[in-house]
Amino acid sequence: MSPETPSRIADVLGVLAIAGALGAAVIVAGSVVPWLRRRVVDPLAGSATTLALGVAVVATSGSLWFSEAAGFPPCELCWYQRIAMYPLVAVLAVAVWRRERSSLIIAQVLAGAGLVVNAWHLFIETFPDSSGGSCDPTNPCTLRWVEGLDFWTIPRLATVCFVLVLVLTAIDRRHSQGAPT
């Protein structure tokens, strides 16, 4: 593998993250702008969980690639976010297969927990002095292994993934049918 490969992969993921962030912003805006809701958000109903599954698959694959192929060991906070992200693949796969609203709630709890940890990771990555007065000599959480498009670090990519899973599953939860569980 070329030494530039991780950076190139981060660039590609950065482009997808920009698209994902824009998509998430449109969906959130659609909750208050009726025109956007009718034209963009409502048509996603029923398909949003499948798209969330795709996001989780890409995030999990990317995470495994960075650690196992590129050789970037996950830091402590990365591990906590993995605990939230990896099961989303199975939970969302079940949600797509069974089309059950209860699976979406589990997915949202996982994504929400991951996003909380991710927020702290982003903070100490941006302000490394806030993580205390010393560095972990082996694998500090403040370290930026890659920066795709000069911006997209691995935690920033994860932010977009967690937010996308949250907003996409929210669409299908709102459009679920049948008796409440």
Added chain:
Amino acid sequence: MSTPRTTTAPNPKIIIGVVVGALVLAAIAVFATADGGDDDVSSGDPDAPLEYGVVTASGTALPGLPDSGDDPAVGTLAPSIVSERVDGQTRLEPGPGGEPTMVVFLAHWCPHCQAEVPRLVELDQAGVFDDIRVVNVLTATTPERDNYPPSAWLDREGMPGDRLFDDAESTVASNYGLSGLPFLVFLDADGQVVQRVSGEQPAGVIEDAVDAITG
């Protein structure tokens, strides 16, 4: 009995459209960055020689520095270290009849080390280290991380003292019980540990420690 709430059926056109859109974006990104060079902020100079030493340690390794309480290493003889490189060797051989020494463990990528070095340079310019030996141990060196190579960084900063290159296994760091970076070990003229501190230190703490090993 209640029926589980179910989501509405997916629309294959939308899913295919989003997947195709993502693939097109990814393809554009691949082509657009194909000749874009390496923008990886954590990469160092790939042509620089690896800054590791061949380390030989002797004596008893110091225990790890505890988070709180008394340091069990205080009063014990620090281990001897010889680090060899193509361009020579650096020896750290604490023992009776030696000179008071401040051993500074630094990692090039560590933001707290980057903040500590200018403070040490200022103290040196104020003459605080005139009567002691300063040994900078360059440890946890990782070419893929930011601010590599470490010797160029210390040159830029004007960091005083000898340079001792740790090996890839951080043998010197583990022999001195390093717990965090930066890590400072103060040895008296007999080579005994007087104080060890981990993390960024204010100038006053360093001055007091230097007084303790020279006094």
